[in-house]
Amino acid sequence: MTIDSIQTGGARGVPLVELQDVSIAFGGIRAVDHASVDLYAGEVVGLLGHNGAGKSTLIKVLSGAYKRDSGNIRIDGKEADISNPRDAKAYGIETIYQTLALADNVDAAANLYLGRELRTRWGTLDDIAMEAECRRVMGRLNPNFRRFKEPVKSLSGGQRQSVAIARAIHFNARILIMDEPTAALGPQETAQVGELIMQLKAQGIGIFLISHDIHDVFDLADRLAVMKNGRVVGTAHVKDVTKDEVLGMIILGKCPPGAIPGPGAIKEA
Amino acid sequence: MGWGMAEQSNAGGPASSNEGLFRRLLRAAEIDTRMLGMLAALLLIWVGFDVMSAILRPGGGGLFGGSFLTSRNLWILLVQTSVIAVMTTGMVLVIVLRQIDLSVGSMLSVVAVATGVLQVFELGPTLGVGHPAIWIIAVIFAIALGAAIGMFNGVLIAYGQIPSFIVTLGGLIAFSGAAFLIASGVTVAPMDKTFKLIGGNGPLASIGPMWSWVLAAVACVGIGIATLSGRRRRLKFSFAPKPVWADVLTVVVGCAAVLGTTAVVNSYLWPARVAERFAVENNIPIPAGVENRAGLAICTAGDKVVTCLDGLSFQTGYPIPVLIMLAVGLVMTFVARRTRFGRYIFATGGNPEAAELAGVNTKRLTVMVFTLMGALVGISAIIASARLDAATTALGTLNELYVIAAAVIGGTSLAGGIGTIYGAIVGALLMQSLQSGMALLNVDSAYTNIVVGIVLVLAVFVDQAYRRRVK
Numbered sequence: 001m002t003i004d005s006i007q008t009g010g011a012r013g014v015p016l017v018e019l020q021d022v023s024i025a026f027g028g029i030r031a032v033d034h035a036s037v038d039l040y041a042g043e044v045v046g047l048l049g050h051n052g053a054g055k056s057t058l059i060k061v062l063s064g065a066y067k068r069d070s071g072n073i074r075i076d077g078k079e080a081d082i083s084n085p086r087d088a089k090a091y092g093i094e095t096i097y098q099t100l101a102l103a104d105n106v107d108a109a110a111n112l113y114l115g116r117e118l119r120t121r122w123g124t125l126d127d128i129a130m131e132a133e134c135r136r137v138m139g140r141l142n143p144n145f146r147r148f149k150e151p152v153k154s155l156s157g158g159q160r161q162s163v164a165i166a167r168a169i170h171f172n173a174r175i176l177i178m179d180e181p182t183a184a185l186g187p188q189e190t191a192q193v194g195e196l197i198m199q200l201k202a203q204g205i206g207i208f209l210i211s212h213d214i215h216d217v218f219d220l221a222d223r224l225a226v227m228k229n230g231r232v233v234g235t236a237h238v239k240d241v242t243k244d245e246v247l248g249m250i251i252l253g254k255c256p257p258g259a260i261p262g263p264g265a266i267k268e269a
Numbered sequence: 270m271g272w273g274m275a276e277q278s279n280a281g282g283p284a285s286s287n288e289g290l291f292r293r294l295l296r297a298a299e300i301d302t303r304m305l306g307m308l309a310a311l312l313l314i315w316v317g318f319d320v321m322s323a324i325l326r327p328g329g330g331g332l333f334g335g336s337f338l339t340s341r342n343l344w345i346l347l348v349q350t351s352v353i354a355v356m357t358t359g360m361v362l363v364i365v366l367r368q369i370d371l372s373v374g375s376m377l378s379v380v381a382v383a384t385g386v387l388q389v390f391e392l393g394p395t396l397g398v399g400h401p402a403i404w405i406i407a408v409i410f411a412i413a414l415g416a417a418i419g420m421f422n423g424v425l426i427a428y429g430q431i432p433s434f435i436v437t438l439g440g441l442i443a444f445s446g447a448a449f450l451i452a453s454g455v456t457v458a459p460m461d462k463t464f465k466l467i468g469g470n471g472p473l474a475s476i477g478p479m480w481s482w483v484l485a486a487v488a489c490v491g492i493g494i495a496t497l498s499g500r501r502r503r504l505k506f507s508f509a510p511k512p513v514w515a516d517v518l519t520v521v522v523g524c525a526a527v528l529g530t531t532a533v534v535n536s537y538l539w540p541a542r543v544a545e546r547f548a549v550e551n552n553i554p555i556p557a558g559v560e561n562r563a564g565l566a567i568c569t570a571g572d573k574v575v576t577c578l579d580g581l582s583f584q585t586g587y588p589i590p591v592l593i594m595l596a597v598g599l600v601m602t603f604v605a606r607r608t609r610f611g612r613y614i615f616a617t618g619g620n621p622e623a624a625e626l627a628g629v630n631t632k633r634l635t636v637m638v639f640t641l642m643g644a645l646v647g648i649s650a651i652i653a654s655a656r657l658d659a660a661t662t663a664l665g666t667l668n669e670l671y672v673i674a675a676a677v678i679g680g681t682s683l684a685g686g687i688g689t690i691y692g693a694i695v696g697a698l699l700m701q702s703l704q705s706g707m708a709l710l711n712v713d714s715a716y717t718n719i720v721v722g723i724v725l726v727l728a729v730f731v732d733q734a735y736r737r738r739v740k
Contacts (some may be wrong), residue, residue: 063626065625065626085625085627085628086628086630095626097626099622100623101622101623101627102620102623103615103616103617103619103620103624103627104619104620104686105615105618105620105686106615106616106619110612114612114623114624114627114628114629115624115628116628117609117612119609123608124603124607124608125606125607125608125609128502128505131508132508
């Protein structure tokens, strides 16, 4: 029985993304060590682990921010050549970084379109069209948002977050990476992000959700993968494991029976 | 009741109601209040110098009786500003990108000397002295050489990952040595006669009153069209345009500034000797008149040519280096505000990592910005050597510091991400005003340096205090 055929949750056929045997080291430290994870269309996969477990590093390989030392990335079953963020965007991979990665000194519209500016027929920036579109998008995402003329530095955490989210979903992403999307948010905004994830999932977008919060992952994800010391402890369907078992995976690296063990799982004595 | 009302209207909009009417008007018109403060400071300095020079030496003919606010001094001030101002527009982008270029002064020397050697020792003998192609080749060569040196800096910084401070500090030292070697330690002179005009030398180096007015008219129409099209585009996407009075004010003030400047440069007349020589050479009859020592025109009295009130005079109009400065300012403003390249520079300066993650090729961007800086140094080298009619290895000495100071006085933040081209040009003008004003008052240049240094530090202090209050 292949691993693919055990995948559950409406995910079938060729995975949208396959990360296979990905390794990356910084100096002598193996931040990610032969990690393999996959993601299907319309599926949310939660990536869990302690600080420094390698989850952010792993997805930064996918988003093009880091270049892997070895391993393969396949999109729609085809080998993908991702060596910088531009390559990743060309494959429809969008990322909401934990730091939000906003240019603080420019306004919301400039951030929304950073790297993909709308231009007039003379090739100049079409700021007015960008602002108009930004007003439309933000009106849907965060109706209270009014401060279009101000640098994003002066916005609140939630407002900044919505700019980062708008940027990730505005350009027809197929694969969305969310790195701690709710870390800086209040309860109400967190609930909004949760709704948004469900909407995007329904549209067939594949989502990697990185989180510290095990409850978030159980609420939102279809499957989860746990990392420890750069290695995958195991992957599991959320229905097949309990929160306590997942905590065991995160803390001890112990793979429960409901999960498929990875190279990072400790061997039972 | 007052406070309750105030709080309610606070909730209604971003503009807090306890700010003054004036401030609200400025906000509605989207006027840069910081810029307004700088212009006020500039005006204060100008008036101050005129009044002081009036006290020291009355009868200078200036607005307040001194010799600073005279058309002659203002005309010269603009010409003197152009070398630094052209480079400052590039330095703004370099600093906005969180980099620095300490090598521009030495680079100016090396480009000027190489271009001088090219025209004096190579093109002159080969093509014949005064050949019309010489100045064109020299100009292209200077800009290309500047761009090449800038690109070299940029590649070391972006791909060699050496801090720009170090790369350009090395350049500051190395390029001045290179300039000395190229010139073999001597002053290279004289420049080609057409090339010389770029420096603003002689009567033909200005475009005259008629073309100056034509230019002013074009600029006025341009301001009008730009304002109108901005208005129309905002309406098209149905969000509120600026209030009508604000747009009208922009056009009126802009136009008045253009016309006023034009009137000033046009009212600067050729010096009597230059006018006389020109009249004789071109067989222009000099009218008879009565000698008047305060007069600026020329007349014949008997067989002598004297100065008089009514007689033959020539208006200068805009000098070529000032036109170059204005053109560079316009183009660079366009580049910074309306192009993707400019947007990337600001975004990268604000958060380099975010720009990289958003797909901006920040390494290539760095190389491009330093290349542009180099090309602008090339233009400044042309103006500086043409103005001096000679290329020396000391031509650009200390220019890097003046350029950086002008950019900083003009509101460019060394932390990156913030700065404007027009601010930097006004900064350059402000610094040059201090220097030539104090020269006019016969202040020792040692004191001048002390004052300029203090003003630089003070400007940044005031600026930061202002920004904290605005926050």
